Amino acid sequence: MSEKSATSEMPKTDDEWRERLSDEEYKVLREQGTEPKYTGEFIDKDDPGTYTCKGCGQKLFTSDTKFTSSGWPSFYDAIEGAVEFERDTSHGMVRTEVHCANCxxxxxHVFDDGPNPTGKRFCINSICLTFEDEA
Structure with missing residues (x-):
């Protein structure tokens, strides 16, 4: 699916999002939930390819920026312009939330304790992603 067709087919209402996503996907992608630690399908994936947004197909991260860090897939950088940030003060913490820039x-969330060259750790829920194999 191309980025253009993904965008044109993107849900516009809450009901359309609920039809497109499973209950668990909806809770994380649309209600800022978190999947349980160490349960996501992409934690140990190390194949070459691109991680895309499950909501709209936007390319978000490449496998060459992925590293092992926590109970969720971690990346030290996002594809330029693919994500946006918002201050998150929920759960008695101050964090930086990561959103798909398209949908x-x-x-x-992103943290400042990642590896070089960026020093960032994008801690991303597997349920929010799909994977496009490089092959």
Whole structure:
């Protein structure tokens, strides 16, 4: 699916999002939930390819920026312009929330304790992603 067709078919109402996503996907992508630690399908994936937004198909991260860090897939950088940030003060913490720049879906959080060259750790829910194999 191309980015253009993904955007043109993107849900516009809450009911359309609920039809497109499973209950668990909806809770994370649209209601800022979090999947349980170490349960996501992409934690240990190391195949070459691109991670895209499950909500709209936007390309978000490449496998060459992925690293092992926590109970969720971690990346040290996002594809330029693919994500946006918002201050999150929920759960008694101050964090930086990561959203898809195309559809606004919640993806996870970014922290300043990652590896070089960026020093960032994008801690992303697997349920928010799909994977496009490089082959």
């Amino acid at each position: 606004g879906s919640h993806l996870g």
